[in-house]
Amino acid sequence: MIPRRGFLATAVSFAALPLLKARADEQHLSLGGGLEQGSLVIGKTNPEARVAIDSQVLQLSERGYFAFGIAYDRTKPLQLDVSYPDGGILMQDVVPVVRKFETQAITGLPPEEVTPPPELLARIAAEKAKIEEARKSLVLEDWYADGFDWPVPGTISGTFGNQRILNGVPKQPHFGVDIAAKEGTPILAPAEANVLLAEPDFFYDGGITILDHGHGVTTTYLHQSKLDIAVGAHVTRGQKIGEVGHNGRATGPHLCWRLNWFQVQLYPSRATREAAPSKAA
Numbered sequence: 001m002i003p004r005r006g007f008l009a010t011a012v013s014f015a016a017l018p019l020l021k022a023r024a025d026e027q028h029l030s031l032g033g034g035l036e037q038g039s040l041v042i043g044k045t046n047p048e049a050r051v052a053i054d055s056q057v058l059q060l061s062e063r064g065y066f067a068f069g070i071a072y073d074r075t076k077p078l079q080l081d082v083s084y085p086d087g088g089i090l091m092q093d094v095v096p097v098v099r100k101f102e103t104q105a106i107t108g109l110p111p112e113e114v115t116p117p118p119e120l121l122a123r124i125a126a127e128k129a130k131i132e133e134a135r136k137s138l139v140l141e142d143w144y145a146d147g148f149d150w151p152v153p154g155t156i157s158g159t160f161g162n163q164r165i166l167n168g169v170p171k172q173p174h175f176g177v178d179i180a181a182k183e184g185t186p187i188l189a190p191a192e193a194n195v196l197l198a199e200p201d202f203f204y205d206g207g208i209t210i211l212d213h214g215h216g217v218t219t220t221y222l223h224q225s226k227l228d229i230a231v232g233a234h235v236t237r238g239q240k241i242g243e244v245g246h247n248g249r250a251t252g253p254h255l256c257w258r259l260n261w262f263q264v265q266l267y268p269s270r271a272t273r274e275a276a277p278s279k280a281a
Contacts, residue, residue, distance in 0.1 A: 069261030141214030206247025
């Protein structure tokens, strides 16, 4: 069971969908997560089944959970293939629900944070490479399967997928959710995880941490003023991992919270157990 209203409301049972060949008692496949563009999709089936999405074989946990992501701009159906131990086969399209993204203009940023000078490009590229390398991790845990808690209380000030215009210059969409909170507000792990990356001073991201929740599902925490954990550590749900700040490219204290399936950028708000963070005290 995935304890979140979004997962429960949009869970899809494939028992009644067209099958090429599958015994009725083997048709235990469900998907949850909204199925929108930018969604983390959490599946559950026979742990001994072979599951593939767009021909990419997915790993299953001992409980039969697996995960994949729908890119924010994906419009083409994803092809889900499941082969059961007795030879039964299920093939089904997963059609993304199209979302509408807005435009957000931000002004007052230092010019070098909008258009970096050449001497900073090598640093920025190296930091980006570290982040991408961390997101290649694959551990066969399903810590993501019970949904995520919001890592800080506060007010949502920026949403996933919005086109960013920085100091009047159009940039790529915002691939996170911004939660405005006071400087020093504790950041809590939203679910059990291993620590993949912990860096105190990236150019754009400031203090950054990446947590690995299994099967390629990671969460990222930007602009921290303090990091409380190191690479290789294991954290439990609700454990403090750092503090809110405004380091890096930020106009005020907030947490930029990101969700990924490997390199696919996803919308954290669609994977939480509550619809919104609690209000700051």
